[in-house]
Amino acid sequence: xxxxxxxxxxxxxxxxxxxxxxxxxxxxxxxxxxxxxxxxxxxxxxxxxxxxxxxxxxxxxxxxxxxxxxxxxxxxxxxxxxxxxxxxxxxxxxxxxxxxxxxxxxxxxxxxxxxxxxxxxxxxxxxxxxxxxxxxxxxxxxxxxxxxxxxxxxxxxxxxxxxxxxxxxxxxxxxxxxxxxxxxxxxxxxxxxxxxxxxxxxxxxxxxxxxxxxxxxxxxxxxxxxxxxxxxxxxxxxxxxxxxxxxxxxxxxxxxxxxxxxxx
Amino acid sequence: xxxxxxxxxxxxxxxxxxxxxxxxxxxxxxxxxxxxxxxxxxxxxxxxxxxxxxxxxxxxxxxxxxxxxxxxxxxxxxxxxxxxxxxxxxxxxxxxxxxxxxxxxxxxxxxxxxxxxxxxxxxxxxxxxxxxxxxxxxxxxxxxxxxxxxxxxxxxxxxxxxxxxxxxxxxxxxxxxxxxxxxxxxxxxxxxxxxxxxxxxxxxxxxxxxxxxxxxxxxxxxxxxxxxxxxxxxxxxxxxxxxxxxxxxxxxxxxxxxxxxxxxxxxxxxxxxxxxxxxxxxxxxxxxxxxxxxxxxxxxxxxxxxxxxxxxxxxxxxxxxxxxxxxxxxxxxxxxxxxxxxxxxxxxxxxxxxxxxxxxxxxxxxxxxxxxxxxxxxxxxxxxxxxxxxxxxxxxxxxxxxxxxxxxxxxxxxxxxxxxxxxxxxxxx
Numbered sequence: 095x096x097x098x099x100x101x102x103x104x105x106x107x108x109x110x111x112x113x114x115x116x117x118x119x120x121x122x123x124x125x126x127x128x129x130x131x132x133x134x135x136x137x138x139x140x141x142x143x144x145x146x147x148x149x150x151x152x153x154x155x156x157x158x159x160x161x162x163x164x165x166x167x168x169x170x171x172x173x174x175x176x177x178x179x180x181x182x183x184x185x186x187x188x189x190x191x192x193x194x195x196x197x198x199x200x201x202x203x204x205x206x207x208x209x210x211x212x213x214x215x216x217x218x219x220x221x222x223x224x225x226x227x228x229x230x231x232x233x234x235x236x237x238x239x240x241x242x243x244x245x246x247x248x249x250x251x252x253x254x255x256x257x258x259x260x261x262x263x264x265x266x267x268x269x270x271x272x273x274x275x276x277x278x279x280x281x282x283x284x285x286x287x288x289x290x291x292x293x294x295x296x297x298x299x300x301x302x303x304x305x306x307x308x309x310x311x312x313x314x315x316x317x318x319x320x321x322x323x324x325x326x327x328x329x330x331x332x333x334x335x336x337x338x339x340x341x342x343x344x345x346x347x348x349x350x351x352x353x354x355x356x357x358x
Numbered sequence: 359x360x361x362x363x364x365x366x367x368x369x370x371x372x373x374x375x376x377x378x379x380x381x382x383x384x385x386x387x388x389x390x391x392x393x394x395x396x397x398x399x400x401x402x403x404x405x406x407x408x409x410x411x412x413x414x415x416x417x418x419x420x421x422x423x424x425x426x427x428x429x430x431x432x433x434x435x436x437x438x439x440x441x442x443x444x445x446x447x448x449x450x451x452x453x454x455x456x457x458x459x460x461x462x463x464x465x466x467x468x469x470x471x472x473x474x475x476x477x478x479x480x481x482x483x484x485x486x487x488x489x490x491x492x493x494x495x496x497x498x499x500x501x502x503x504x505x506x507x508x509x510x511x512x513x514x515x516x517x518x519x520x521x522x523x524x525x526x527x528x529x530x531x532x533x534x535x536x537x538x539x540x541x542x543x544x545x546x547x548x549x550x551x552x553x554x555x556x557x558x559x560x561x562x563x564x565x566x567x568x569x570x571x572x573x574x575x576x577x578x579x580x581x582x583x584x585x586x587x588x589x590x591x592x593x594x595x596x597x598x599x600x601x602x603x604x605x606x607x608x609x610x611x612x613x614x615x616x617x618x619x620x621x622x623x624x625x626x627x628x629x630x631x632x633x634x635x636x637x638x639x640x641x642x643x644x645x646x647x648x649x650x651x652x653x654x655x656x657x658x659x660x661x662x663x664x665x666x667x668x669x670x671x672x673x674x675x676x677x678x679x680x681x682x683x684x685x686x687x688x689x690x691x692x693x694x695x696x697x698x699x700x701x702x703x704x705x706x707x708x709x710x711x712x713x714x715x716x717x718x719x720x721x722x723x724x725x726x727x728x729x730x731x732x733x734x735x736x737x738x739x740x741x742x743x744x745x746x747x748x749x750x751x752x753x754x755x756x757x758x759x760x761x762x763x764x765x766x767x768x769x770x771x772x773x774x775x776x777x778x779x780x781x782x783x784x785x786x787x
Contacts, residue, residue, distance in 0.1 A: 247533060248648065250660040261536035262631065328628025331652050 096145040105135035106193040113186035125182035139166045154220035157353035162199035165192040167228030188235045219286040226280030233272035234342035237335035240265040306351045316341035362454040363427035364409030367468045370445035372659045376640030377437045378408045395426045398493035400486040404478045405639035413495045424448045459683045462503040463510040468662045471516040506686035510679045524558035526661045527635045538564040544601035545569045547608030548576035551637045555605045598623040604634040606642040615643040699753040702763040705772040714738035
């Protein structure tokens with residue numbers, strides 16, 4: 095375990111508490127402090143990953159490292175989004191999730207790399223896939239908040255989500271931005287992954303029929319459908335949010351399979 | 359005594375209110391019928407309330423009046439009387455006066471402090487005056503209600519800090535669109551509420567403003583007032599396709615935006631969000647329109663739900679306003695009391711003067727010269743004035759002046775003016 099892990103965890107916890115406090119009080123300074131602490135946690139998490147890399151444990155060595163890397167990228171993607179849309183409510187939902195992912199990654203038993211660990215193609219595949227899933231995760235959190243806020247608006251229940259949540263248009267724009275950003279990453283990850291699998295000693299088309307690859311293809315298909323439907327059919331709002339959650343669900347299933355399976 | 363029977367946003371949902379709302383000829387007909395229930399009548403029909411104010415002869419008549427008023431509303435609007443019964447309230451005497459004052463001062467409004475209701479009460483008063491259904495009681499109560507409303511507006515922050523229906527509309531649009539810059543607003547109908555909400559939206563950056571009404575001239579007038587563009591009614595579907603926010607406040611008896619129409623419009627809009635604020639009662643938009651995807655429909659009750667939190671924040675101002683209302687109610691009844699004692703005071707004075715002058719006349723023979731006899735009479739009048747000073751003050755201002763007047767009439771056998779004195783006194787109950 096990296097020596098900066100406790101610091102990273104503590105910073106995530108403080109940021110999470112500040113986001114929660116903001117959700118309860120709407121005080122802007124709490125949201126600003128939460129973002130600042132989250133940026134600190136992001137840097138600390140980067141140092142954590144870097145320290146492990148120095149010991150030869152890079153993010154793509156096994157499922158747990160990939161999970162930690164996804165958590166880090168998700169936080170990075172969210173911090174990037176906040177430069178344009180300050181969405182503290184998204185942070186209040188996203189930070190606890192990434193914190194749990196990070197802890198799960200660090201506490202899970204370590205796997206060992208297969209003989210193909212150092213393949214550049216493999217590293218590219220896993221790197222892009224984890225980045226894509228991280229961006230989709232931000233879209234997914236935005237989609238969840240959209241569905242909650244939209245339900246309140248439709249049913250005339252003007253609760254906390256209505257008062258403190260961002261406008262529907264902002265959440266939909268966040269969704270569109272994230273999918274536009276994540277889809278090319280995920281697409282290249284799919285292609286490089288397919289080539290990598292085909293080149294394995296026991297590789298071949300039959301390996302692409304394994305559940306994790308099928309699920310990846312389903313996730314890709316759902317996000318591709320969303321992009322096309324937005325462009326051609328004018329889909330937005332609720333439909334886009336539901337499709338995003340379906341795609342993210344499939345992508346997270348792939349991550350879970352890798353995580354449980356151990357070495358990649 | 360004054361009696362108020364009616365229903366409001368506090369007791370009835372918009373589905374019921376829109377069925378009993380009265381306007382135009384139906385309102386005038388109802389006013390004529392109401393005048394037959396009590397000696398005086400006034401009907402206030404707004405999007406948030408339908409109330410009958412009646413002058414009743416005594417306490418016993420209130421229950422009958424309530425039933426009669428219920429039947430009147432049910433008969434006019436073909437709504438089942440038992441359904442109406444569950445929503446009606448009844449205030450009598452001081453409670454009715456207080457209610458009238460609170461309504462006029464916008465303390466009973468859905469959006470406390472909104473300015474429209476005072477104008478609506480004034481219009482109702484003018485209509486009743488033209489119909490000849492205003493008598494001495496309502497004739498004194500209404501001006502006092504206007505005075506109370508004016509005091510509340512000028513002496514408290516209730517109106518200034520009020521969250522209006524219009525600002526609630528802006529709030530909702532912002533929760534959907536975020537920045538309202540460049541969001542097109544369609545105003546349907548040329549009513550005051552639409553005017554107000556459109557101005558608020560424009561102030562928040564929304565625009566351009568599009569206005570349409572069944573009467574193009576009225577649309578043009580409103581468009582000129584708010585800096586928008588008037589469009590003929592026939593362009594309504596096309597306008598719905600291009601706008602982002604719809605403000606509807608027509609006086610139509612039936613919905614003008616059906617589910618089918620909005621469904622067609624939404625297909626043409628390719629799913630773009632549409633926020634519809636329906637501030638009309640009866641509603642202009644079919645409720646099922648709100649079920650359509652990406653359509654956000656709010657009627658007056660939904661707006662009430664949104665603004666009710668603001669009420670708690672203005673508790674202090676509301677308390678100050680309530681104190682003004684209580685003061686004005688006291689003043690009204692003080693005036694009523696003094697008016698009620700007038701016949702008794704007059705009779706008592708005449709009785710004393712008559713006795714004094716009769717006695718003076720008996721002894722006037724002992725006085726020589728006209729000048730001395732006039733001095734004798736003046737002395738008698740002066741004694742009467744001094745003797746009656748304290749009792750008359752008490753009759754005019756004491757809380758129990760009615761009981762005092764009764765006692766005075768009995769003690770001095772002042773039977774001649776009993777009926778007129780009593781009839782005026784009844785108004786203050």
